[in-house]
Amino acid sequence: MSKRPHEDSVFSKTANFLERSASTPGNSISINELLSNSEEAEADHSETHARKPRNFIASVACENCRLKKTRCDESRPKCGLCKALNLECVYSERKLSKKDQSIGMIISTLHRIETKLENLPSVISNDIRPITGHVLQAVEAIQASASTTAAGTPSARTSSHKFSLSQNTSPAATNLLEAETQGSADGKEIISFSQHGVVVWPGIIERLPHDFLSVYEQIGRNYVLDVELERPPLPMWVNSPFGLPNTGNWLEELPFALVKGLCEAFFSLFHPFTPFMDKHFFFSLTLGTVIKHGFSTTIETCLVLNVMALGCLAVRAYEEADFPLPGTMGDHFERPAWFEAVLEDPPGLSFFNEARKRMGFLMEKNNLSSCQYYLLSAMYYTQIIRPLDSGAMLNRAATCLCFMLANRDINYNEWEGDMKSRVFWNTVMYETILVQELDLPPSGLLSLEDNVPIPKFIPFKLSSEITRLPDPDESYYHQSESGNLPRPAVSIELHKQVEEWRKNLPSVIQFSEKNSDTTLNDDRSPSISGTPRTPTSLAVFFGQLLIFHGIANSDEPRLRATLPPGWERWYDEMVEFLEYCSAYSPAISRDMDLVRLL
Template sequence: MSNQPSRTPTTNNPSRRQALNACEACRKRKTKCDEKKPTCARCTRLGLECMYIETVAAKKNLSIEELTGTLKRMDEKLDVLTAFAQHQAPTTGMASTPGDSHFAAFSPLNLGSTGVAKNASTPFLDTGRVLEELSLSQRHSTAPQHLLTWPCSTLQMSEPDLQYPMELEINRPSLSRSTAPPSCLTSPSEGSWLSRLSLSQVSLLTQSYFRHFHPSCLILNESLFYSQILSNAVQTNFAPNYSSCTVLLVCSLGSIVARYSGHEAWSSGSEQDIGLGFFNLANDMFRDLERCNWESVQCLLLMGLFYSAKLRVYDAWQANHKACCTVSILVPLQRTSETQHCQLFWISYLQESQILAEFDFPASGLGKLASSMPLPVVPGAGADPSHAQYQFFFLALISMRKLLNRILFHLYSRDRTEDPANGEPMHAEKPAAFLAASPSVMFELDRQLEEWRSCLPQGLEFPAYSEAQLAEVPEFDQTHRSTDQRLRGHLMARYFSLCDGYRVCEIIYLAIIYH
């Protein structure tokens, strides 16, 4: 009975959708075609000539067979690249490729829409059971100062001389510890100036944060912030707790936006002091509240965002590094990861990776868990359009970061010396091996980069690089760009540059030419 086709009544039922790419034989007989190429199952069974008429289908009309084939081809390419890299530079310390079952357990295609991602056994942080191309804990050989170590460079600089960016950052004077209020809240009355904050002022600062900082860095859940965190902080009159600390950090970032949006009253003196009153109050509060939990991770990431807005690289690295270390402790202790926790993991990973791409600060090792951490849940059909756009931007950043790491791993790998006594790595890295990959691998990496760009959703897409774009300087107000323009600008910066103006495309093409 199971072999007989089931008959379904056609009354009051819509007609069955016709196959998008059915062969000619199945079309003439109006029978179902499985669309397999070069010969479908029906033509194979009946010995018929199977012919397909090639049509250009829109992206939204691609068949399941074509989508599955594309995904399978991408998986095969990644497997070939991984095997090739392991064959080219076999080292004891290199991570082994996870098994198919382990990879499938963490595939984003297996994530449901329930908001909780099932987490399999988390790999130990020191066993090297994850792909090294995803972790990439070593320094980036394409950072501006490290380009001087390339074989084609005529300058010879010692390792200490190459550390000038680090030396400049760590020797910068500290920020003021003042908790003075902004000029709009200055009053001779006694008591905390936070009590003089009106609801309209708090609303202005929080909305400024969520309009400018939130779209590109989804640290907080906006609806949860307004319904629970903000209401709790206001009801307790900013008593020392995580809610008050979070609101103060949001207000410090919102003050920066408000000041440059025309609200001069939120400045408390010099340009460097904007938002410092809120930030220092939150910082003092956080010293007593800090624990190894996800609330602390949120506060640390907001602090790192504030330091980044102030162009304080060393301070931003300290805050993000502590957040990454906390996440590295929390992830192995959890049997399941909630959606917000996955979100915080990837934000921490991206924030640290961006700093380490330009500066030689020590890495936290969080990248070693990147291949085993589920991706954030893809927005559903009923999601808010703006939130869905932010989430797709976030997913695009993650995929770009992994692609950048893959490019750097395959083009500029490092050899590690081994102890001759026991064969174990001695944790001493040799200089980057320039052009460790073959031209075919380079062209494949370039193809993956272009595929990433072409797959961006509507609103975030942008054209490929061309020389004509250099002469076309867009004319728009830098302070009043739309959210889509700013998000698109972030992605274009990742696509066209890897550390201050060096295009990823150029990194690949320079490698091809030099080879």
């Protein structure tokens, strides 16, 4: 470290001042003069001599320089000291300082701002695009009406029909046509998710016959909603099933085998596709409460009756597909003793009406059970092809969910929270389909999808008060003439041993866990299957017929080659199935009128 010379120090100047003062006789020195003299000396020194810069400090010194405590010149690959001593020069990894971290945060912030500025033109163009779409639509309509020479071309037909259809559609459908026009102006084609919207696809409408387009223009794009609004409601009074007298307590006289069989049919057929119910909870508590206290005016009774109504439809599906009922032996359907209970038209209407009567006094509730009831009702209306009634029940279920989920802290890692998640996502899927098909306004349930996680299917656990109750599945799937059933632990261990034995078999005699032989007949109609109709199956048939017709009549050979082998037979099967269902739905009857014009 460098030192200042003695003559430049403050103390030396002070000593010289004292010597000069002492040599002058009669002069006395005060403390103020002494202090002021030292300050002046320091000021003079700061003015004449600038402070020397700090010696160089290595930001990352090598390990040898650190050990010897010498200055490292940071030369690479070896510093000067290591090169002189012929040592291995190793630099440790430099740690980021607070200054470097601050610079990194500033750079990332600037990058985000730059990204937003780059996306700003696209946002502005999206705001201006609706106005441009209206102008383009008006110009296109004027050109289509004024052009008489090109009236027979596909493009002229497409634009003219789009303009005429927009005058006979609902606001939701009009918005869809505007979106299609906007997409065309942007160079991207936007097609409708709705199966009935396949008609206005650019590649389909060009291949449709003129008679088809004329009739479609007359009835309007939203004809499904129009005819369903004029449909009469379901009858309130029907003859009681199972040959029982039509009395007020006919439900109390139902045999337990009937109740159990219908509930099992529902959970084996409908539940895998729409798992918003918990089977273990239903058989342990919901059904147990109804069996114990009777079919009173409770939400548990309404749930059981709706499940039984859907169970009647499931039994008819098993009969149609010739599949054995769950819990029965054999490879074919065998009518149970209570089969007369499902012979109504539509099946299960008696149970469904009894549930509707009781729900009238419980409709103000907005809990999980009420939401499940409305979802079950929507499923029943869907199966008997009443889409508008199904949409009303879905809207009521969405309202219950908004009450339950909005502004509430829910633990989705517990059974109750997970059940709400299951009900939420099933409702969202159902509603998305119906909103697109019927051009209905959404309920706003999608605004909660960021707050509701995907369900984990947490199993229901019985409380300590009822853990002594036997598992209902033990009596449903086991039968013993002596009445002595094996303990659950023994059954589980036997199943494990059988599984281990199956896995250790030689490869030549290995077999899968499930029997590969099925009762499905290849010659059977594709429309007849053990799977229930989903909310869009009939609409999907209508859309597929249009797509097959458009591809088959395409001018491009490569596009026609994409049709699967035997598509003509599948086409005829779909037409036959739609014609069968047209007797149960006026909307499908209108679909068939259009299909016959292809």
